[in-house]
Amino acid sequence: MTTVLITGANRGLGLGLARLYAKDGAKVFACCRNPEAAEDLSELASNGNVIVEALDVADGESVDALKASIGDEPIDILLNVAGYYGKAIVTAPGGLQEFGTTDYEEWQTILEINVMGPMRMAEAFVENVAASEQKKIVTLSSILGSIGGNTSGKIYEYRASKAAVNAIMRSMGIDLKVRGIIAVPMHPGWVRTDMGGPKADIDADASVSGMKQVIDGLSLADAGRFVTYDGGELPW
Numbered sequence: 001m002t003t004v005l006i007t008g009a010n011r012g013l014g015l016g017l018a019r020l021y022a023k024d025g026a027k028v029f030a031c032c033r034n035p036e037a038a039e040d041l042s043e044l045a046s047n048g049n050v051i052v053e054a055l056d057v058a059d060g061e062s063v064d065a066l067k068a069s070i071g072d073e074p075i076d077i078l079l080n081v082a083g084y085y086g087k088a089i090v091t092a093p094g095g096l097q098e099f100g101t102t103d104y105e106e107w108q109t110i111l112e113i114n115v116m117g118p119m120r121m122a123e124a125f126v127e128n129v130a131a132s133e134q135k136k137i138v139t140l141s142s143i144l145g146s147i148g149g150n151t152s153g154k155i156y157e158y159r160a161s162k163a164a165v166n167a168i169m170r171s172m173g174i175d176l177k178v179r180g181i182i183a184v185p186m187h188p189g190w191v192r193t194d195m196g197g198p199k200a201d202i203d204a205d206a207s208v209s210g211m212k213q214v215i216d217g218l219s220l221a222d223a224g225r226f227v228t229y230d231g232g233e234l235p236w
Contacts (some may be wrong), residue, residue, distance in 0.1 A: 014082065185227070
């Protein structure tokens with residue numbers, strides 16, 4: 001049986017991925033900050049192979065507690081989905097994070113979740129991944145983290161966080177390849193979620209089904225690539 005650990009599994013893409021893997025018969029550790037309030041996730045957990053765990057990726061003690069709970073169980077796919085754009089979604093007033101409007105305290109929160117969170121999870125669970133059959137670490141990034149693809153400017157805080165986690169995943173792809181681990185950042189598309197806003201290109205179902213298909217097909221040759229939900233590749 002495939003075992004998947006998903007952060008940010010209480011809504012949006014994380015919830016969609018948890019549903020898809022559960023439907024596929026995988027054992028899913030579905031993690032979120034407040035399981036008591038995650039009604040959709042609790043309903044999903046009633047099928048027996050979904051285990052809901054409390055986790056705040058910005059809190060090292062919370063990550064350590066999850067590791068203690070899971071122990072040495074092999075994890076085929078570590079999916080770092082938990083992310084934070086900022087107080088306002090991209091299509092809302094203030095959502096473009098324009099030059100001269102930087103909220104540095106908010107930026108710190110974005111970096112804690114989007115950059116250090118995936119690194120904490122990878123370092124905490126690398127032995128679990130190494131002990132599995134599939135050996136995959138996937139972090140949801142964004143096309144907004146592509147420096148080569150930036151032709152519109154703005155969105156300083158979020159772009160910086162995703163460019164940073166891309167650099168982390170690139171190094172991880174190189175460093176862990178010798179252990180047979182496939183580490184990649186993945187662009188899920190511009191998706192109609194709470195973060196992406198109502199004007200985004202695709203719905204969550206299209207994104208998660210595409211991502212799962214790509215993840216299922218990842219090989220060691222893909223380690224460190226910046227992949228997309230539809231099988232493409234983005235410039236750094």
